[in-house]
Structure formats: C-alpha cells, structure tokens
Amino acid sequence: MISAKIKNKLASGSAIRKMFEEGNRLKKIYGEDKVFDFSIGNPDLEPPVEVFDALKDLANNPIPGMHGYMSNSGYESTRAIIAKKRGDEAGMSIDAGAVCMTVGAACAMNDVLHSLLDDGDEVIVLAPFFMEYINYIENHNGKVVIVQTDDKFMPDFDAIEKAITNRTKAIIINSPNNPSGVVYNEEQLKKLNELLKKQDHVIQVISDEPYIDLIYDGLTVPAALKYIDNLIICFSWSKSLSLPGERIGYTLVSPRNEDYEDLTGAIVLSNRILGSVNAPAIWQRVIEKSIYAKVDVANYEHRRNLLYSNIVDAGFEAVKPSGALYIFMKTPDGLTDTQFQDICAKYNLLLVPGASFKREGYMRLAFCVSEQTIRNSREAFEKIAGELGIKK
Ligand SMILES: Cc1ncc(COP(=O)(O)O)c(C=O)c1O
Structure with missing residues (x-):
C-alpha cells in the first residue's frame, strides 16, 4: 500500500x-x-564542443581512482574553479568550501530545504513558479506560501512583507524565471535584501539559477551574490551546457551569509543522507574543464x-x-x-x-x-x- x-x-x-x-x-x-x-x-x-573534448580527454587519459568515492561535497578542484568564477562575477572572494556539487538543481534545492526546514516552517515562492518547488518544500515537511508577482511578473514587496511570519525560513527566487522569462534587476535584489534584513529573524534567499546563462538582448543577469547577504545559490548545467540527463549542479552559500558555517556543513550532510551521496564523478571533471563554455x-x-x-x-x-x-x-x-x-x-x-x-x-x-x-x-x-x- x-x-x-x-x-x-x-x-x-x-x-x-x-x-x-x-x-x-x-x-x-x-x-x-x-x-x-x-x-x-x-x-x-x-552540448558545446568543450564538453565532448573533456569527455574524450578523460577517456584517453584516465586519472587513477577517478571512479571512486569522494568527499560528499565533490572534488575540491571542481569546487574551487566554480568558486572563482562566481566570485569574479560578483567581485568577491569565495572559498571552495562554499560550494557543494549536486545531482542537478533539483537535488541542490532538496539539499538546501532539508538543511533549513523544521516541520511546518514556511517557504515563500513567487508565482508564477516552477511547480516542483511545492514537492521540494513538502519533501521536507515545509509549508508552501505563495505570493503573486505584479502584472510584469516582478516581485511585489508589499505582498512579500505581508506573507512573512515568524515561521518564514526562506524565499525562493528564480531569475531568469520559468515560466515568465523575466529577469530581476539590481534594484529589486537590493530591495529584497533590505526587506528581509529588517525582519527579526534570518530569512534565507534561495536563488534557483538554472537559466542564468540563457539571457538575451545583450543583457546580463545581475549577480544575486552582490546584492543579497543571506543567499544560497542552486545551479545546474542542465540548460547552460544542455546536460539535463547528466544531473550535475551545485549549491553555493554566500560568504556574507550569517549562517555560513552551519549551512555549508548541513548541505553536504543533506547531500549524503538524501541519497545522492555525491554528484557524478566524471561530470565534475568535465565541468572543471569546460567551466566557461555555454x-x-x-x-x-x-x-x-x-x-x-x-x-x-x-x-x-x-x-x-x-x-x-x-x-x-x-x-x-x-x-x-x-x-x-x-x-x-x-x-x-x-x-x-x-x-x-x-x-x-x-x-x-x-x-x-x-x-x-x-x-x-x-x-x-x-x-x-x-x-x-x-x-x-
Ligand atoms: C526553475 C527550475 N528550477 C529547477 C529545475 C531543475 O533543474 P535540474 O535539471 O538541474 O534538476 C528546473 C528544470 O526545468 C527549472 O525549470
């Protein structure tokens, strides 16, 4: 049954x-x-040619032990190169310890929510949103709190403020957004940070970023790391490198996060105990070699x-x-x-x-x-x- x-x-x-x-x-x-x-x-x-070149290189020059168990957070060298890339984009220094390699963004979000939520804790999601968020939150006995965006699908800060309670643990943002395609600007990110920082308890921002490289009209997506302090990024190469079947992504905790130490440890533990143990070994190596490809x-x-x-x-x-x-x-x-x-x-x-x-x-x-x-x-x-x- x-x-x-x-x-x-x-x-x-x-x-x-x-x-x-x-x-x-x-x-x-x-x-x-x-x-x-x-x-x-x-x-x-x-996927771009860099991905196939990296795979060929690994097949032709295998690294001893490359199929073995590893640290639950993933290879240090892969995490270091990701930390450098994201740090350069945001103009800050990020340690490899901020990063945990995951089985795509779906696993990244589950790791984060498992790390954050006690039964009945609330997570704000901004509609319209990717419906799997409901499953991800409920997987860890959290309560989904839906807040509508405005008619251009941008955050409605008054509505967000009204939805906050003493049980609010996190808010999920997703820019570029599935399904609306909108991108939040610097002002909106700053405003969100200000709104959350004035609350009497820590509210984490989970930035779900699988579409961050799919940006058009010569625009760039503002780095949430620059504007939001209590930030946890969930990323995957499902879209950036067209690898959704390979299941590779990461979490990154902002060095400015008030709960940095606890969170980085909790996410690695969650990655292990939720059953993925670590992200696929070969794909971590491929990512390391094709980090700037798109x-x-x-x-x-x-x-x-x-x-x-x-x-x-x-x-x-x-x-x-x-x-x-x-x-x-x-x-x-x-x-x-x-x-x-x-x-x-x-x-x-x-x-x-x-x-x-x-x-x-x-x-x-x-x-x-x-x-x-x-x-x-x-x-x-x-x-x-x-x-x-x-x-x-
Ligand atoms: C907004 C959003 N978040 C997360 C995911 C999950 O991505 P992944 O394939 O990396 O698990 C998707 C997949 O379509 C998505 O659209």
Whole structure:
C-alpha cells in the first residue's frame, strides 16, 4: 500500500501526463510537423564542443581512482574553479568550501530545504513558479506560501512583507524565471535584501539559477551574490551546457551569509543522507574543464524572437522574456485558460495553462522546439485570433 501523500500527488500529476499523451495522439494523426507542441521545456541544443573534448580527454587519459568515492561535497578542484568564477562575477572572494556539487538543481534545492526546514516552517515562492518547488518544500515537511508577482511578473514587496511570519525560513527566487522569462534587476535584489534584513529573524534567499546563462538582448543577469547577504545559490548545467540527463549542479552559500558555517556543513550532510551521496564523478571533471563554455544562446534567442512575433503579430499579449526558454502569454479576456487551451488544441497548438505555475490567466509556451515548428505554427496563431475576433 503506497502512502496517502504520494497517492494524492500521483492523482494531481495526471493533467500534465494527459497533455503529453494528447500531443503524441495528435502527432500520430497529423504528423510531427503539423502538431505545434510548445508544452515541453526540454533543452534541445547539443552540448558545446568543450564538453565532448573533456569527455574524450578523460577517456584517453584516465586519472587513477577517478571512479571512486569522494568527499560528499565533490572534488575540491571542481569546487574551487566554480568558486572563482562566481566570485569574479560578483567581485568577491569565495572559498571552495562554499560550494557543494549536486545531482542537478533539483537535488541542490532538496539539499538546501532539508538543511533549513523544521516541520511546518514556511517557504515563500513567487508565482508564477516552477511547480516542483511545492514537492521540494513538502519533501521536507515545509509549508508552501505563495505570493503573486505584479502584472510584469516582478516581485511585489508589499505582498512579500505581508506573507512573512515568524515561521518564514526562506524565499525562493528564480531569475531568469520559468515560466515568465523575466529577469530581476539590481534594484529589486537590493530591495529584497533590505526587506528581509529588517525582519527579526534570518530569512534565507534561495536563488534557483538554472537559466542564468540563457539571457538575451545583450543583457546580463545581475549577480544575486552582490546584492543579497543571506543567499544560497542552486545551479545546474542542465540548460547552460544542455546536460539535463547528466544531473550535475551545485549549491553555493554566500560568504556574507550569517549562517555560513552551519549551512555549508548541513548541505553536504543533506547531500549524503538524501541519497545522492555525491554528484557524478566524471561530470565534475568535465565541468572543471569546460567551466566557461555555454550552449549556443543566440540560437535560443532567435527562436524566442520568432515565437514572440507569432504571438504578438496575431494580436495576443505577452511580456517579452529576457531569458530562459519560455513565453508566458496572456489568455484572451473572457476565456478561462482551459477554454483557451481547448480552442488552441483544435489547431494542434499545445500550451500549458497558468494553473500549472499557480498563475491563472496565462499560458506557457516553450520555444525549445524546432525552428520549423515555430514557423509552421504562425498560421495557427492567426486562425485562433481570427476565431476569437482578436484585433491586431
Ligand atoms: C526553475 C527550475 N528550477 C529547477 C529545475 C531543475 O533543474 P535540474 O535539471 O538541474 O534538476 C528546473 C528544470 O526545468 C527549472 O525549470
């Protein structure tokens, strides 16, 4: 007999599974290129050449003991190079001890939340957000506190302040954001820090940064390390190096964090006791050799531009994403997300309703699909706008 907790979660996960099955059904009937499936956010670029060179080098020149157990925090040399890179970006000195290598960002967040939460402790999340946060928080008996962002998906500081209680342990931020693609600026990070520092207990900021390298229009993502003191970064190379299947990432505790000593130790222990023990050995070596490499970000930017044009040229509304892999378009007035989703499905256009990110009135479209699919979908957007009488 499985637990009631997981039974409930199995039942509530069925909406996304249904959409996935619907996509496959439509593709069988109409063909792959006639179904515009924007529902899945799977990075589709190949990793950069540096990754393959590093793998070849390791295969040709194996290091004795390279497949053995190691410290639960990972290789010192890998952590040192990450600490240097992040320190240089933020203009500060960071010790390798601040870093713990993890099995992707998902594991990083679980390690951090396990380290922070006593039963019933609260974690603030800013909607719209990546829904797995709910599982990550509940895995460690925490309570999810959802705070909506403003109409541009930026933090609403009054709403955050109202949501803080004496049980608030942390707030999760995610910039560039999944699903909205927005990037928080320096002022917003500073303001968040000020707001949290004036509370009478420590509130940690967990900065979930898997999209930090996917940034467009010549912008840079401000280093949260510069502006937020009680900061813990969760990073992965799932997107930056297109390695989601390899499961490699890290946590980094800011040297300015008031709980630095306790946190760095607790995260390494959590990494061990939650079952990953340490991050994959080979991938730590690969990262060390390709730390400054990135996927072809211009390719994603090009596809973002094409999909964004399809949406707004047809008369729909969306905040243009500055980063990540998604556009969060507005559901036309007078329709629920599900009604709009059904109309889109008639034209073989598959999108994820905002409820899946706790923000209704919007739909998420992932642009990590082929350029041809995006180009072919243009007509569908026009026809849907026509059916709904939307004016350009
Ligand atoms: C916002 C966000 N955080 C975390 C993750 C998990 O990333 P990883 O593959 O590194 O576990 C994802 C994956 O899509 C994500 O979108």
